[in-house]
Amino acid sequence: MVPRTVFSLAGSMYHSPMRREILFTGIGGQGVQLAARTLAEAAVADGRRVQLFASYGGMMRGGNSDSFLTIAEDPIKSPPVLGSAWAAVVMHHEHAGDIWPKLREGGLALVNSSVVDPASRPTDASVEVIEIPALDLATELGSPIAAQLVVLGALVAHTGVVSADSLVASAAAALPSYRADAVAVNRRALDAGMAMSGLTHPAWELATA
Amino acid sequence: MTTRLVEGSEAVADAMMRAGCRFFAGYPMTPFTEVLEHMAAGLPELGGVCVNAESELEAVGMVWGAAAAGARAATGSTGQGLSLMQESISEASMAGVGFVVLNMARGQGDYYQATRGGGHGDYRTPVLAPTGPAEVAELIAEAFDLADRWRNPVVVVGDYYMAHTWVDIESSADAPAPRPAPGWTLDGSSGGSGAAKLVSPLGTTKQRDGVGYDLAAHYDRCARRRIEMTAGITPRAEQVRTDDAQVVIVAYGTMALYADAVVNDLRAAGHKVGLVRPITLWPFPEEQVRAAAEGADVVAVYENNAGQMIDDVRLSVLGAVPVVGLNGFSTDSSAFGISPDVTVENLTGSILQLLDEHSGDPT
Numbered sequence: 001m002v003p004r005t006v007f008s009l010a011g012s013m014y015h016s017p018m019r020r021e022i023l024f025t026g027i028g029g030q031g032v033q034l035a036a037r038t039l040a041e042a043a044v045a046d047g048r049r050v051q052l053f054a055s056y057g058g059m060m061r062g063g064n065s066d067s068f069l070t071i072a073e074d075p076i077k078s079p080p081v082l083g084s085a086w087a088a089v090v091m092h093h094e095h096a097g098d099i100w101p102k103l104r105e106g107g108l109a110l111v112n113s114s115v116v117d118p119a120s121r122p123t124d125a126s127v128e129v130i131e132i133p134a135l136d137l138a139t140e141l142g143s144p145i146a147a148q149l150v151v152l153g154a155l156v157a158h159t160g161v162v163s164a165d166s167l168v169a170s171a172a173a174a175l176p177s178y179r180a181d182a183v184a185v186n187r188r189a190l191d192a193g194m195a196m197s198g199l200t201h202p203a204w205e206l207a208t209a
Numbered sequence: 210m211t212t213r214l215v216e217g218s219e220a221v222a223d224a225m226m227r228a229g230c231r232f233f234a235g236y237p238m239t240p241f242t243e244v245l246e247h248m249a250a251g252l253p254e255l256g257g258v259c260v261n262a263e264s265e266l267e268a269v270g271m272v273w274g275a276a277a278a279g280a281r282a283a284t285g286s287t288g289q290g291l292s293l294m295q296e297s298i299s300e301a302s303m304a305g306v307g308f309v310v311l312n313m314a315r316g317q318g319d320y321y322q323a324t325r326g327g328g329h330g331d332y333r334t335p336v337l338a339p340t341g342p343a344e345v346a347e348l349i350a351e352a353f354d355l356a357d358r359w360r361n362p363v364v365v366v367g368d369y370y371m372a373h374t375w376v377d378i379e380s381s382a383d384a385p386a387p388r389p390a391p392g393w394t395l396d397g398s399s400g401g402s403g404a405a406k407l408v409s410p411l412g413t414t415k416q417r418d419g420v421g422y423d424l425a426a427h428y429d430r431c432a433r434r435r436i437e438m439t440a441g442i443t444p445r446a447e448q449v450r451t452d453d454a455q456v457v458i459v460a461y462g463t464m465a466l467y468a469d470a471v472v473n474d475l476r477a478a479g480h481k482v483g484l485v486r487p488i489t490l491w492p493f494p495e496e497q498v499r500a501a502a503e504g505a506d507v508v509a510v511y512e513n514n515a516g517q518m519i520d521d522v523r524l525s526v527l528g529a530v531p532v533v534g535l536n537g538f539s540t541d542s543s544a545f546g547i548s549p550d551v552t553v554e555n556l557t558g559s560i561l562q563l564l565d566e567h568s569g570d571p572t
Contacts (some may be wrong), residue, residue, distance in 0.1 A: 037214075037375075039265040044214045044377045052214075052375035055547070077341060080370045083474070083553025 018204050019072040020161055021082050025099045025110075026091030026148070029061035034174060035089065035148040036067035039155075041170035043071040044160035053080035064095040071161060073204075087159070088204075090153050092132075093120035103127045108159070108201055110151050130158065131194065138189050143182070146189035153193020161203035164194060210379045218372040220342045221311065222247030224349040224382055227389035230309070232275035232282040234268040239545055240372035241313040242285050255384055263288035269297040269310075275460035276308040277388025277408045281353055285311025288319035292327065298362045299328025303410035303431055305393075306354030309349070312332070313367045316546030317462065320517035323364050324491045331432055335359070335442055336490040338366045338461045342376040347502070348488070357391065359438040366490065368513075368548045370463040437481055439492060446494035447486040450476055451501040454483030456563050458535075459498060459522050460511040461487045464551065468511050471556045482560055490518075498525035506567035511556065512537045513548055535559050 022039070026032040033054055040052045051070045057063020068082045089110040090096050093116045102120045103109060107127045114135035121129055134150040139196055149171060156167050172183050211445050215223070220437050222244050225233070233248040237240065245261065252259040262268035268284045269470050275282040284294070291312055298310065302564075312323055323336045339348040345367075352363040390396070393413075398404035407413050412422035447465075451457055460468040465486040475482045485501045502508045508530050510519040516534045523532050538550040 040375060041214050044212055047212075050214060050377045053370065053373065075341070075343060076376075077466065077469060079470050080374045080463065081552060083470055083557075091432060183424070 004101070007052075016094050017074070019070060020076055020087070020159075021078075021085040021088045021149045022071070022155075022161070023082065023085045023088040023099050023102060024067040024069065024091070025096050026065050027061070028056060028063045028065050028095050029145075030065065031145060031148040032065040032089075032091055033161060035091075035152050036069050038149075038167070038170050038174045039152060039162060040069055040071075041174065042166035043049060045166040045170060049080055053082075055081070060195045066095060066099075071203075085156065087161075089148070090116055091151065091196060092118075093117040096120050100124075108155075109157075110155050112147060112151055114147070114176050118202045119159060128201070130154065130197075132193070134193075135161075137192050141188050141192060143189060146182075146186050147191035148151050150193040155189040155193075156198045157194045158200045159203040160199050163167040167194075189208055210381050212377050212379055214375055214377050215341070216325065216368075216372070217345075217376060218243035219247045219375045220345055220376055220378050221313075221349065221367060221372070222251060222347040225309070225353075226251050226255060226257070226384045227346065227380075228350040228353045229281045230283050230353065231255065231387050232259075232272065232280040233257070233276075233284065234260040234262045234271040235284050235286060236262050236265050236268055236290060236531065238287050238290055240315070240367075240369040243291070243372060244285060244311060244313060248550065257535040263292040263563050266297075269294040269301075272306070272308050273297055273301040273306050273425070276306045276356075277304070277395055279394035279396070279398045280307075281357075281387055283309035283311065283353075285309075285313060288312060288314050291319065291322060293525060295327040295434070296329070297332065298326060298385075299330050299332050300410040301329055301333035302328075302334065302361050302435075304408055304425075305360035305413070305431075305434070306362075306408060307358075308362055309352045310362055310364045311367060312364055313369075313372050314546065315369055315463065315544070316548070317513040317517070318397075318515075318546075319366070319489070319507070320512065320514060323366050324493070324521070331428070331435065332361075333435060333439065333491060334362050334364050335438070335492070336364045336366060338488060338490050340371070340462060340466055340486070342378050344348055345371070346378075348491075355442065357388070359434070359441070360393075360545040361434075361438060366462060368463050374471045419570065427539065429527065440488065442492055443497065444492045444494035445488040446497040447484075447488060448497065448501060449473075449486070449496060451483030451485060453481055453504070454501070455481040455506045455567060456483070456560055457501045457508045457530075458482065458484045458560070459508060459518070461490060464511050464513055467551060467553055467556050470553050471560060474553070474557065475560060480561070480564055482564070487518075490521075493521045493525065495521075498522055499529070502526045502530045503529055507563055508532045509535050509560065509563055512550060513538060513546060533563070544570055 028121040113131040138147040272284040412427040538548040
C-alpha cells in the first residue's frame with residue numbers, strides 16, 4: 001500500500017480556452033435559475049454550445065438553488081454536476097461551501113457582497129474575487145429581486161463570456177408576458193453591472209470574442 | 210435550421226418526431242412527464258397523435274395497436290410504469306410488432322428490467338443507452354429502425370439527469386415525412402376478402418383446417434427470429450483511454466459522463482485509468498469489455514443502483530480480472546435518482562484508492 005496520491009482537479013484537461021464552466025449558487029427567490037438560463041440563452045445566441053443543469057430544493061424560497069453551466073466552442077461532453085469550474089456567481093453563502101473548492105487556479109468569483117458573509121470566500125488564493133454590492137445597487141434601482149442581473153452584467157463586462165447584445169436580448173426574452181413590466185428595470189440592473197468594468201478576464205481568444 | 214436551448218426531455222421528444230414517430234401514448238410520471246408534454250405539443254402539427262392514456266397499461270396497448278396498423282409509435286415511462294407494460298412488450302415481441310419504449314429512469318435501478326424484461330416467454334428487447342443530445346438523436350432514430358427491422362420492441366434508457374439537463378439542439382419547424390407503412394401491417398382489409406392480414410402473438414396464419422393457430426410453429430419462428438436478432442445487432446461501446454489502463458471503469462448513461470471526466474482528469478495527472486461505456490445494454494458489448502479488461506489490474510463498475518450491470522461485466526470478463534462494484538449510492542430527498550454521492554470528486558477518490566490498492570500487483 002503506497003500513500004494516497006495527492007490529486008487536484010486543477011489539472012483538469014477541461015481547463016481549456018474552448019470551454020468555460022460557470023457555477024451559480026444562492027437560495028430560492030434570488031433568481032439564480034433565471035440568471036443561469038439567461039446566460040445560457042445568450043451563449044446559444046452567440047453560436048456557442050451549452051449545457052446547463054440545475055439543482056434546487058423543493059421550496060419557494062430559502063432552499064438551495066444551484067446551477068452548473070458549461071459554454072463551449074465545441075460539442076460538450078460533461079457530467080451535469082461539474083467537478084471544477086472557471087468562474088462562480090455567488091448570490092448567497094448558505095450553500096457556497098461546495099462551490100469554492102471547485103474553482104480552478106486563476107479562476108473568478110463574482111460575489112454579491114451585500115449579502116454574502118465575508119467569511120465565505122474561495123479556498124484558493126489565486127481565485128480572483130470581484131465584490132459587487134448587487135443587492136444594494138438593485139435596491140437603489142428600484143428592484144431588489146434584480147440583484148442577480150447586476151452580477152450577471154458584471155460577469156459579462158469582466159469576461160465577455162457572452163456578448164452584451166445577446167445578454168440584453170435573452171434577459172428580456174426570459175420573462176413571461178405577465179412580468180413584461182420588469183423588462184425595463186431588469187435592463188437597468190444589467191446596465192449597472194456592465195458599467196462596472198471593462199474586459200479584465202477575457203473568456204475567449206479575442207479574435208472570436 | 211435554428212439552434213434552441215431545450216430541456217433534455219424536449220431533445221428526446223424532438224428526436225422521436227424527427228425519426229418519424231407519429232403516434233405516442235403515455236401516462237405522466239417524473240421524469241417522463243415532460244417528454245409526454247412535448248410530444249403532445251408537437252405531434253398534432255405533424256399530423257400525428259399523442260394520447261395521455263388512463264394508465265401505462267392502456268398506453269402500451271394503444272402503441273402496439275398503432276404499430277400493428279403501420280405507424281412509427283412509441284411509449285415510455287419510468288421503471289414503475291414499464292413494470293405495468295411488461296405483458297404487452299412480450300406479447301408484441303411474439304406478435305412481431307415493433308415500437309420504441311423510453312425508460313426515463315430514476316437512477317439506474319431499472320437496468321435488469323430494461324435488459325431482461327419482466328414479461329413472459331422467450332423474448333428479448335434491444336436496449337440503447339445514449340448520452341448527450343447528438344447521441345440521443347442518433348440512437349432514437351436507430352431504435353425505430355431496429356424496431357422496424359426486427360419487428361420487436363426496443364428500449365431506450367434515459368434518466369432524470371438527461372431529462373432535466375438543458376442542451377442546445379438544431380431544429381426546424383418541419384420534420385421529415387414518416388416512412389410508409391410496412392406491407393405486413395393491418396390496412397383495414399376484412400377477413401374473407403383475400404387481402405386480410407393477421408397480427409397476433411399466437412401466429413400470423415391460421416391452420417388450413419381453420420381450427421386455430423399452430424402455436425408450436427409460431428413459437429419456433431419467434432425463437433429463430435430472436436436468435437437472428439441477437440446475432441444481427443452489433444454491440445456498441447465507447448472506449449476512453451483503455452489501452453494500458455490499470456483501472457478500467459465500466460459505466461453507462463449519465464454515470465459514464467462522470468467517469469469520462471474522472472478518466473480525463475486522472476490521465477492528465479499521469480494515472481492509467483480508462484472507461485468502457487456500453488451504448489447497447491442488450492446485446493451487451495461483452496467483447497469490448499473483455500478486451501479493455503485484458504491487462505488491467507481491476508475493473509470497476511460505476512452504476513447508480515446496488516449492483517446490476519456488474520453481472521454482465523462479470524460475464525464478459527469471466528474471472529480474468531477482479532471486478533468490483535462502485536455502487537449503492539444514496540438518493541436525495543426527491544427520490545428521483547439524483548444522488549448527492551455521485552460527483553467527480555467522490556469517483557476520483559474511489560479510483561485513486563483502487564490504484565493504491567492494486568499498485569503492488571504484478572502486471
